[in-house]
Amino acid sequence: xxxxxxxxxxxxxxxxxxxxxxxxxxxxxxxxxxxxxxxxxxxxxxxxxxxxxxxxxxxxxxxxxxxxxxxxxxxxxxxxxxxxxxxxxxxxxxxxxxxxxxxxxxxxxxxxxxxxxxxxxxxxxxxxxxxxxxxxxxxxxxxxxxxxxxxxxxxxxxxxxxxxxxxxxxxxxxxxxxxxxxxxxxxxxxxxxxxxxxxxxxxxxxxxxxxxxxxxxxxxxxxxxxxxxxxxxxxxxxxxxxxxxxxxxxxxxxxxxxxxxxxxxxxxxxxxxxxxxxxxxxxxxxxxxxxxxxxxxxxxxxxxxxxxxxxxxxxxxxxxxxxxxxxxxxxxxxxxxxxx
Amino acid sequence: xxxxxxxxxxxxxxxxxxxxxxxxxxxxxxxxxxxxxxxxxxxxxxxxxxxxxxxxxxxxxxxxxxxxxxxxxxxxxxxxxxxxxxxxxxxxxxxxxxxxxxxxxxxxxxxxxxxxxxxxxxxxxxxxxxxxxxxxxxxxxxxxxxxxxxxxxxxxxxxxxxxxxxxxxxxxxxxxxxxxxxxxxxxxxxxxxxxxxxxxxxxxxxxxxxxxxxxxxxxxxxxxxxxxxxxxxxxxxxxxxxxxxxxxxxxxxxxxxxxxxxxxxxxxxxxxxxxxxxxxxxxx
Amino acid sequence: xxxxxxxxxxxxxxxxxxxxxxxxxxxxxxxxxxxxxxxxxxxxxxxxxxxxxxxxxxxxxxxxxxxxxxxxxxxxxxxxxxxxxxxxxxxxxxxxxxxxxxxxxxxxxxxxxxxxxxxxxxxxxxxxxxxxxxxxxxxxxxxxxxxxxxxxxxxxxxxxxxxxxxxxxxxxx
Numbered sequence: 183x184x185x186x187x188x189x190x191x192x193x194x195x196x197x198x199x200x201x202x203x204x205x206x207x208x209x210x211x212x213x214x215x216x217x218x219x220x221x222x223x224x225x226x227x228x229x230x231x232x233x234x235x236x237x238x239x240x241x242x243x244x245x246x247x248x249x250x251x252x253x254x255x256x257x258x259x260x261x262x263x264x265x266x267x268x269x270x271x272x273x274x275x276x277x278x279x280x281x282x283x284x285x286x287x288x289x290x291x292x293x294x295x296x297x298x299x300x301x302x303x304x305x306x307x308x309x310x311x312x313x314x315x316x317x318x319x320x321x322x323x324x325x326x327x328x329x330x331x332x333x334x335x336x337x338x339x340x341x342x343x344x345x346x347x348x349x350x351x352x353x354x355x356x357x358x359x360x361x362x363x364x365x366x367x368x369x370x371x372x373x374x375x376x377x378x379x380x381x382x383x384x385x386x387x388x389x390x391x392x393x394x395x396x397x398x399x400x401x402x403x404x405x406x407x408x409x410x411x412x413x414x415x416x417x418x419x420x421x422x423x424x425x426x427x428x429x430x431x432x433x434x435x436x437x438x439x440x441x442x443x444x445x446x447x448x449x450x451x452x453x454x455x456x457x458x459x460x461x462x463x464x465x466x467x468x469x470x471x472x473x474x475x476x477x478x479x480x481x482x483x484x485x486x487x488x489x490x491x492x493x494x495x496x497x498x499x500x501x502x503x504x505x506x507x508x509x510x511x512x513x514x515x516x517x518x519x520x521x522x
Numbered sequence: 523x524x525x526x527x528x529x530x531x532x533x534x535x536x537x538x539x540x541x542x543x544x545x546x547x548x549x550x551x552x553x554x555x556x557x558x559x560x561x562x563x564x565x566x567x568x569x570x571x572x573x574x575x576x577x578x579x580x581x582x583x584x585x586x587x588x589x590x591x592x593x594x595x596x597x598x599x600x601x602x603x604x605x606x607x608x609x610x611x612x613x614x615x616x617x618x619x620x621x622x623x624x625x626x627x628x629x630x631x632x633x634x635x636x637x638x639x640x641x642x643x644x645x646x647x648x649x650x651x652x653x654x655x656x657x658x659x660x661x662x663x664x665x666x667x668x669x670x671x672x673x674x675x676x677x678x679x680x681x682x683x684x685x686x687x688x689x690x691x692x693x694x695x696x697x698x699x700x701x702x703x704x705x706x707x708x709x710x711x712x713x714x715x716x717x718x719x720x721x722x723x724x725x726x727x728x729x730x731x732x733x734x735x736x737x738x739x740x741x742x743x744x745x746x747x748x749x750x751x752x753x754x755x756x757x758x759x760x761x762x763x764x765x766x767x768x769x770x771x772x773x774x775x776x777x778x779x780x781x782x783x784x785x786x787x788x789x790x791x792x793x794x795x796x797x798x799x800x801x802x803x804x805x806x
Numbered sequence: 807x808x809x810x811x812x813x814x815x816x817x818x819x820x821x822x823x824x825x826x827x828x829x830x831x832x833x834x835x836x837x838x839x840x841x842x843x844x845x846x847x848x849x850x851x852x853x854x855x856x857x858x859x860x861x862x863x864x865x866x867x868x869x870x871x872x873x874x875x876x877x878x879x880x881x882x883x884x885x886x887x888x889x890x891x892x893x894x895x896x897x898x899x900x901x902x903x904x905x906x907x908x909x910x911x912x913x914x915x916x917x918x919x920x921x922x923x924x925x926x927x928x929x930x931x932x933x934x935x936x937x938x939x940x941x942x943x944x945x946x947x948x949x950x951x952x953x954x955x956x957x958x959x960x961x962x963x964x965x966x967x968x969x970x971x972x973x974x975x976x977x978x979x
Binding site: 210211212233242243317379401404405407408409410411413414415423425427436438439440441444445446449460493494495496497498499501502 | 550552553554557558559560561562580584585588589690693694696697698699700702703704716718724725726727728755756757758759760
C-alpha cells in the first residue's frame with residue numbers, strides 16, 4: 183500500500199475528525215508534536231522535532247491528585263483519567279526507540295505507572311523513516327535504524343514522492359484499514375538510508391564501569407554549563423520530581439520533569455549534596471545513558487537522535503564522548519600498566 | 523584569524539609550561555567545522571587544541587570562577603569576556619591577579635544556524651578587550667551599533683500586545699537555566715530558584731513559573747548586565763531574552779545617568795546598589 | 807475562592823499593601839484611631855522598611871492571587887534607617903518599569919510615601935488604588951485579547967496549544 187505525500191493532508195483530516203492527532207510542526211520558532219487542526223502545517227521534512235514527543239506520554243507537569251478541606255472533612259481525589267485514543271503521525275525511528283525505553287521504565291520490572299499506561303495504550307504511533315538522516319544523527323550505531331521501527335504500529339517507509347505503508351501491530355492494522363480510501367495499491371522502492379555519523383558502542387557499557395574516576399568527567403565538566411537543556415530535549419530522559427501546590431484549603435500534588443544536571447536534584451534535607459560538583463553530575467548523566475540503564479534494561483538509553491548535540495549551549499557532543507570512552511584503555515589494563 | 527589562533531596556541535603553551543598559569547580557557551573544535559566549544563587546557567602539550575575562528579560563539583568567562591582556586595588562570599578574552607572579568611572583580615568573585623587576560627580584538631562571530639553575524643555580536647558595543655595583560659592581533663574598529671531596536675519595537679506595542687509578546691516568550695521557556703548558568707552576573711552561590719525551603723520558584727512547567735524565573739533573574743542582573751548577550755545565545759529555545767535586559771539598561775541610563783556594567787564607566791557602585799538624595803521622585 | 811461580595815455580587819479585589827513599620831504602618835494606625843473609613847480590600851503587611859520589600863514579593867503576590875500590590879514607606883529623607891527607602895525607590899522605579907514593559911497594568915503595582923502623621927493620605931491612597939483596581943477587575947483581565955495575541959504571535963501555533971498556553975497565562979501575571 184502506498185500513501186502519496188501530496189495526499190497526506192486528506193488522510194490527516196480524516197484521522198483528526200475521529201480522534202486527536204499529533205504531527206510534527208513549527209510552533210512559535212521551535213518545533214514539536216502539536217495537535218493537528220486548522221492552520222497547522224505538518225513538517226514531515228523535519229528530521230526530528232526540536233522538542234521530543236515524550237510529553238505526549240509523560241507530560242512535563244502532570245497532576246497526580248488533588249485535595250481539599252472543608253472544616254474537618256478532607257477530600258482526596260485522584261487526578262487519574264482514562265485517555266481517549268490518539269494518533270502520533272510522522273514520528274522518527276529514533277523517537278519510536280525512545281518510546282520503547284519509556285515503556286521499559288514505566289511499565290516493566292514489577293511496577294506499572296497507571297498515568298503513563300493510560301496514555302501509552304491510547305496511542306497509535308505512525309513512524310516515518312528517514313530518507314536523509316542529519317549530520318548529528320547516529321541512531322543506527324546505537325539503538326535504531328533510519329529505515330526501521332519494529333515497535334511502531336504503522337511504518338511509513340519513505341520512497342521519495344510516497345510512503346510505503348506497512349501495519350506492524352493489530353492497532354496499526356485496524357488504523358490502516360480505516361485509511362484505505364486514502365491509500366493506493368502499488369509498489370515502490372523504499373529508501374534505505376544510513377547515518378553518516380557512527381559510534382562504536384560495543385565495549386562502552388563495560389568500559390564505563392571502570393571509569394568512575396576517569397579524567398574524562400572533569401574535562402566534560404569544564405565544558406558543560408550544567409543547564410538542563412540536554413535532559414529536556416532528550417526523548418528518553420525520564421527523571422521527575424514530585425512537588426505540590428498548596429493553597430489555604432485546597433492543593434494538588436504533581437510530578438514534573440527534573441534534570442540530573444541541576445544541583446537541587448540530589449540535594450538532601452540536611453543540606454548535604456552527594457553530587458555537588460559539575461563533573462559528578464555529568465558523570466551521572468553519561469553513566470546512566472550508556473551503562474546503568476543497560477544493566478537494568480539491556481539497551482542503551484541514548485537513541486542517537488542528536489538533539490542534545492544540536493541544542494547544547496556549550497556544544498557538548500555525546501558522540502565524541504562515546505568515541506573517547508571507546509578509545510580508552512580498560513581500567514584493569516591501566517592499573518596493570520601503573521603497576522608495571 | 524589563523525595567525526591569531528597560532529599566537530594564542532604559542533602563548534598558551536608558554537604560559538602553561540612556565541608554570542605562570544595553571545589553565546588556559548579558550549575554545550576547542552567540535553566534530554563539525556562550525557562547532558566550537560569552551561575548552562579548558564591544563565597541559566602545555568594540549569595548547570594545540572585551542573582554536574579561534576568565527577565559530578567561537580560562546581562567551582567563556584564563567585568558567586574562570588571554577589578554576590581560580592587552582593592558581594592563576596589565563597582567559598582568551600574578547601570584548602565580552604574582558605567585561606565579564608571586570609564584572610567578576612566588581613562582584614568580588616575574583617581578584618585581578620588571579621587571572622591572566624590574553625586579549626583578542628573580535629571582528630564578530632558567525633551564527634552557524636543562519637550564516638550571518640551572531641545577534642549578540644551585531645549588538646556588541648565593545649569588540650576590543652577592555653582589560654588585558656597582552657593583546658593578540660590588532661585592535662578592531664568599534665562600530666557601536668544601535669542595540670535597542672527590539673526594545674523600541676516592543677515598547678511601541680499596546681499593553682495587551684506586550685503581555686502577549688511575553689506570554690509567548692515565557693510560554694516557550696523550558697526552564698533549563700542555561701541563561702543563568704552562562705551569565706557572568708549570575709554568581710550567587712545559591713540562586714533563588716534553588717531555595718526550595720523558601721519556595722520562590724514553583725517546580726511546575728508553565729508560563730507563570732517561567733515568567734517568575736525570567737523576570738526575577740532579569741531584574742537581579744539588570745543593573746550589572748554587561749550586555750554580552752550570552753543568555754540569549756545560550757538559550758536553546760531562541761528566546762529574545764536581551765529585550766528585557768536592554769529595556770532595563772536603557773531605563774537605568776535615563777533615570778540615573780549613563781552607566782555600563784563591566785568596568786566601562788568609572789561611576790562607582792552599580793546603580794541599584796547606591797542612591798542619590800536628589801533622584802527624581804515619582805512616588806509622592 | 808469566590809472573590810465577589812456575597813451581598814452585592816460586586817468584584818472585591820485583593821490588594822496587598824507592604825507598609826513600613828515606622829511611617830506608613832503608623833499612618834494606617836492613626837487612620838484607624840481617627841475612625842477613617844476605607845475599603846477592606848487592602849490587607850496590610852508590616853515590614854521593617856520599604857527597603858525590605860524584595861521585588862520578588864511583588865511578583866509572587868501578583869502570581870498568587872492578589873489583584874494589586876501597594877508598597878509604602880517613609881518619605882525620602884525620613885527613613886528610620888536613614889537610607890532604606892532611597893534604595894527601595896531606585897529598585898522599585900526600575901522594577902515597576904520592567905513589569906509594565908512585560909504587560910502588567912500600571913495601576914496594579916503602586917508605590918507611595920506615607921508618613922506616620924498622614925492618616926488622611928493613607929486613607930486616600932487606599933481608596934484610590936482600590937477604585938482603580940475595581941475598575942480593572944481581577945488579575946485575569948490583564949490577559950491579552952485574541953487580537954493582541956494574533957498581532958504578535960510567531961509562526962504556526964496549533965489552536966489547541968495556544969489555548970493551553972493562554973489558559974495558564976490567564977491565572978495570573
